[in-house]
Amino acid sequence: MGDTTPGLVCGHHHLYSALARGMPAPPRTPSTFTEILEQIWWRLDVALDLEMIRWSAMLGALEALECGTTAIVDHHEGPSAIEGSLDVISQACAEVGVRVRCCYGVTDRHGPDGARRGLLENERFLRAGGAGMVGIHAAFTCTDETLEAAAGLARDLGAGVHVHVAEGEVDAGAPARLGHLVADDWIVAHGVHLPRPVPPKWAETTLAHCARSNMNNGVGYARPRSWPGRVVLGSDGIGADMLEEYRIAYVRAREHDVFTTPVEAWAWLEEGWTLVPESRSDRVRWSYDRADDPWCLAFTPGVRALDVWVDGAQVLASGAATRVDSAEVRARAAEQARRLFERL
Numbered sequence: 001m002g003d004t005t006p007g008l009v010c011g012h013h014h015l016y017s018a019l020a021r022g023m024p025a026p027p028r029t030p031s032t033f034t035e036i037l038e039q040i041w042w043r044l045d046v047a048l049d050l051e052m053i054r055w056s057a058m059l060g061a062l063e064a065l066e067c068g069t070t071a072i073v074d075h076h077e078g079p080s081a082i083e084g085s086l087d088v089i090s091q092a093c094a095e096v097g098v099r100v101r102c103c104y105g106v107t108d109r110h111g112p113d114g115a116r117r118g119l120l121e122n123e124r125f126l127r128a129g130g131a132g133m134v135g136i137h138a139a140f141t142c143t144d145e146t147l148e149a150a151a152g153l154a155r156d157l158g159a160g161v162h163v164h165v166a167e168g169e170v171d172a173g174a175p176a177r178l179g180h181l182v183a184d185d186w187i188v189a190h191g192v193h194l195p196r197p198v199p200p201k202w203a204e205t206t207l208a209h210c211a212r213s214n215m216n217n218g219v220g221y222a223r224p225r226s227w228p229g230r231v232v233l234g235s236d237g238i239g240a241d242m243l244e245e246y247r248i249a250y251v252r253a254r255e256h257d258v259f260t261t262p263v264e265a266w267a268w269l270e271e272g273w274t275l276v277p278e279s280r281s282d283r284v285r286w287s288y289d290r291a292d293d294p295w296c297l298a299f300t301p302g303v304r305a306l307d308v309w310v311d312g313a314q315v316l317a318s319g320a321a322t323r324v325d326s327a328e329v330r331a332r333a334a335e336q337a338r339r340l341f342e343r344l
């Protein structure tokens with residue numbers, strides 16, 4: 001029995017979406033996953049500039065820290081401000097005191113030049129020593145040439161690929177198109193429509209299971225218990241409260257199979273440490289003296305992070321960030337959100 005754990009890891013995040021809450025309703029109510037992308041996320045990401053990306057990342061990192069999450073595996077998109085964007089995200093997280101693995105989600109949605117610039121941003125950032133992976137948005141928004149180039153770059157740099165795979169039915173062709181490229185150092189986000197049993201090469205990748213996001217987008221259940229490889233939990237941009245993601249992943253699994261235990265869902269959360277091993281040495285002190293007991297945590301609401309140490313330094317003290325002024329971060333982020341909404 002104890003009130004501390006290592007730092008938690010969000011295995012799939014979109015820090016750029018932290019400003020999205022409160023955005024004006026889209027012109028039409030989206031009725032499919034593709035329409036949700038087109039009418040919400042693809043209108044939002046194209047409107048982002050570097051200043052918005054910076055404060056979005058500051059807010060997302062702050063909120064992660066306040067939830068005891070000390071490491072974020074981020075997947076970024078912002079086609080109007082590609083160059084330097086990964087540095088901006090990486091610096092914002094460092095300022096707050098949260099670890100981050102960055103990538104830029106390459107896509108042909110904005111033509112071959114957009115894809116080329118996205119690839120270059122991944123390469124520039126990684127070659128300069130940045131911590132991260134090569135990002136691909138999703139196979140259904142990329143040409144075969146772009147998929148080959150991104151996978152090849154990841155192979156050359158030994159970085160791995162972070163990619164959305166078969167999140168919705170629209171991307172059900174992804175396993176076939178990526179099958180000759182996939183490698184064991186890839187993070188496969190969602191994987192809802194990947195066939196089961198999972199094809200051999202995919203079985204060696206890491207599935208980032210985003211239970212709440214999948215429910216929110218109505219894309220179906222990813223069946224993480226039938227994934228033979230590693231499973232981690234991701235928020236897909238809906239904050240980084242990983243205790244909450246754990247609870248949702250647990251009840252969603254129970255709905256599908258009532259024999260699932262909290263221990264299995266907790267193991268998914270713990271696998272996050274394989275993505276960012278240093279986070280295992282971070283410490284979180286919680287407002288609950290059974291924070292190391294998955295059975296208790298699954299049914300205890302309102303457990304809060306009180307103190308957090310990252311790399312030996314205290315970055316949260318009695319629930320307050322020590323390196324940044326949380327009120328100022330929220331105010332600046334709100335200011336940038338207003339600018340963003342005006343552009344939509």
Ligand SMILES: [Zn+2]
Pocket residue numbers: 012013014075164189236237
């Ligand atoms: Zn995602």
